[in-house]
Amino acid sequence: xxxxxxxxxxxxxxxxxxxxxxxxxxxxxxxxxxxxxxxxxxxxxxxxxxxxxxxxxxxxxxxxxxxxxxxxxxxxxxxxxxxxxxxxxxxxxxxxxxxxxxxxxxxxxxxxxxxxxxxxxxxxxxxxxxxxxxxxxxxxxxxxxxxxx
Numbered sequence: 001x002x003x004x005x006x007x008x009x010x011x012x013x014x015x016x017x018x019x020x021x022x023x024x025x026x027x028x029x030x031x032x033x034x035x036x037x038x039x040x041x042x043x044x045x046x047x048x049x050x051x052x053x054x055x056x057x058x059x060x061x062x063x064x065x066x067x068x069x070x071x072x073x074x075x076x077x078x079x080x081x082x083x084x085x086x087x088x089x090x091x092x093x094x095x096x097x098x099x100x101x102x103x104x105x106x107x108x109x110x111x112x113x114x115x116x117x118x119x120x121x122x123x124x125x126x127x128x129x130x131x132x133x134x135x136x137x138x139x140x141x142x143x144x145x146x147x148x149x
Contacts, residue, residue, distance in 0.1 A: 001041040001105070001144040002032040002081045007054050011074040011132035013122040020128070021120035026071030027052075028132050031109060032081025033102040034095050041144035042105055046112045049073070054138050062138075066117055073113060076122040076130065077106045099125060 005027050012022040029049060055064040055071070066073065079102065083091035096102065103124045113119050122128045 001034065001037045001045055001109075003045055003049065003142045004030040004078070004081065005049060005052060005054075005140045005142065006030075006132070007135045007138035008074075009133040009135045011130065013074060013076060013120070014129040014131060015123060015126055020122065021074060023072035023074045023118075023120050025069065025135075026117075027066050027073045028130065028134075029073055029075045030078035030081060031075055031106055032078050033097045033105050034082050035097050035101075037097060037101075037105055037144065039105075039108065042109045043112065044144050044147055045142060046109060046116075048142055049113060050116045052140065052142075054140060072118045072120065074120045074122075074132075075106075075110050075113065076128060077102065077124045 008026060008028045010024050011028040013020045027049065050067055051065050053065050054062050055066065055069045057063040079093055079096040082095040083093055084095055085091050106124055110119050110121055
């Protein structure tokens with residue numbers, strides 16, 4: 001499971017030219033799921049996201065988590081995080097999980113995360129546009145395969 005976490009001043013998910021969801025200060029998280037991902041990958045990354053210290057404290061040091069600042073999360077499914085661009089110029093997405101599996105794990109990620117932090121989402125499988133201000137900019141990429149086992 002792969003995440004792109006961006007510290008934002010605000011973020012909006014727009015579907016059919018209407019704001020579907022939006023947050024103020026917090027994290028915009030793009031969520032990619034591959035074939036091998038399991039519930040363990042979900043729980044690992046939920047814990048990492050909830051506690052990721054990328055917000056500034058009073059000394060301007062990245063010491064605070066989204067929980068610490070009472071921020072929110074906008075979580076958007078993003079199968080293109082598993083694009084393979086090795087051959088040719090057209091990406092292959094065969095590394096992305098099938099929609100049924102990905103949807104279940106994405107929903108579980110959001111459910112568990114919402115137990116700790118307010119979470120807004122996009123709509124799985126929909127064409128979405130995102131509008132946001134990346135604060136810093138601060139962008140962190142996390143992969144559940146990188147964890148110590």
